[in-house]
Amino acid sequence: xxxxxxxxKNISSFEPKHIFExxxxxxxxxxxxxxxxxxxxxxxxxxxxxxxxxxFSSFGADNLEKLVIDYFDLNRNYEEIKTSLSKxxxxxxxxxxxxxxxxxxxxxxxETIISFIISANNNIPRxxxxxxxxxxxxxxxxxxxxxxxxxxxxxxELSKATVEDLRKAGLGFRxxxxxxxxxxxxxxxxxxxxxxxEKDTKKVRETLLTLSGVGPKVxxxxxxxxxxxRFDVFPIDVWVRRVMNDLYIKNEDESKVNKKEIEKLxxxxxxxxxxxxxxxLFYWKRDTA
DNA sequence: ATCCAGGGCGGGT
DNA sequence: ACCCGCCCTGGA
Numbered sequence: 001x002x003x004x005x006x007x008x009k010n011i012s013s014f015e016p017k018h019i020f021e022x023x024x025x026x027x028x029x030x031x032x033x034x035x036x037x038x039x040x041x042x043x044x045x046x047x048x049x050x051x052x053x054x055x056f057s058s059f060g061a062d063n064l065e066k067l068v069i070d071y072f073d074l075n076r077n078y079e080e081i082k083t084s085l086s087k088x089x090x091x092x093x094x095x096x097x098x099x100x101x102x103x104x105x106x107x108x109x110x111e112t113i114i115s116f117i118i119s120a121n122n123n124i125p126r127x128x129x130x131x132x133x134x135x136x137x138x139x140x141x142x143x144x145x146x147x148x149x150x151x152x153x154x155x156x157e158l159s160k161a162t163v164e165d166l167r168k169a170g171l172g173f174r175x176x177x178x179x180x181x182x183x184x185x186x187x188x189x190x191x192x193x194x195x196x197x198e199k200d201t202k203k204v205r206e207t208l209l210t211l212s213g214v215g216p217k218v219x220x221x222x223x224x225x226x227x228x229x230r231f232d233v234f235p236i237d238v239w240v241r242r243v244m245n246d247l248y249i250k251n252e253d254e255s256k257v258n259k260k261e262i263e264k265l266x267x268x269x270x271x272x273x274x275x276x277x278x279x280x281l282f283y284w285k286r287d288t289a
Numbered sequence: 290a291t292c293c294a295g296g297g298c299g300g301g302t
Numbered sequence: 303a304c305c306c307g308c309c310c311t312g313g314a
Contacts, residue, residue: 023295116295123294126311172310177297215297237295282295 001142004064008054013078015101016047016054022102022283024225026115026128027135027152039135040071041108044142044149059144071106073229078103085277088269091247092277095284102279105225109192110185111152112226117177117213119221126170133169134158159186177213184211201230216259224275231275234266240278243285 008014016036020028028038035048043060045068058064069075082100086093114134119127131152138153138161159182166175184190190207198204201223208219220235222228234240236259244262245254270277 117297119294120296121294121309122296122311123313125313126294167310170311173297173308174310213297217296221295235295239295286295 004058006056006064018099018101044144095280099280099283106227109226116218116221130170155186180212232272234274239286243281
């Protein structure tokens with residue numbers, strides 16, 4: 001364990017608030033100075049943007065520079081993506097301006113699966129609370145600057161939890177889902193390493209859907225926000241349904257908008273970048289609501 | 290108090 | 303294929 005610092009200068013398309021509050025992650029919290037602190041693998045990382053510099057400070061075992069480049073997907077050209085998507089229409093162009101510093105993270109697949117199973121019919125404060133309690137109980141403690149942080153439990157660590165333990169941690173009806181999925185992954189009935197090797201997004205999605213608690217929306221979130229990193233998916237939650245209805249479909253009752261219609265529309269308009277388009281639209285709609 | 294929050298499941302048509 | 307009621311929890 002060691003303290004490290006890494007500074008990015010003149011980086012474009014990197015705004016901590018946009019990245020950490022666009023709904024893709026649950027383990028980052030804002031500090032009083034506006035920076036964000038989160039847990040990535042076995043590291044605690046603080047991200048602070050000052051003018052045109054992003055300062056990363058960490059305490060952990062991994063090489064910070066390598067970790068940051070990988071986790072924040074720094075080798076991807078977001079300027080190019082934004083230029084391309086901005087040409088679609090003025091709605092998307094405006095939402096891209098609003099969330100111009102969004103980057104889609106490469107989050108650990110296992111952690112992303114469990115986190116989004118917990119997210120079902122839940123709200124963000126509760127989701128974060130549950131994940132913190134699971135990490136506190138089954139993860140490992142890291143102490144840094146007088147504060148305690150806990151790593152997200154590994155498959156083996158979480159497999160020690162019984163259904164009752166999970167219920168006590170506040171998971172509610174998601175307890176059995178997390179328990180069953182953990183067991184299935186532990187026993188490699190679904191092999192996460194193998195899943196990374198499959199190129200066909202549809203096949204990966206089919207496999208994810210065999211996991212308890214993983215339906216269409218959760219599967220798409222896992223595909224988009226984890227190291228699987230697929231942009232040809234379009235997670236449809238209440239906010240995305242709302243924004244797509246408001247902008248294009250204009251049905252009087254947004255709850256009756258057909259998912260298939262939204263999927264078709266997204267594919268037509270945004271093509272293979274529909275996943276990233278979804279993030280700009282989601283962040284804009286929810287943040288200005 | 291009732292409702293809802295970043296859905297999924299199981300049992301109906 | 304669609305549709306619907308139900309599922310824990312806690313904050314408004």
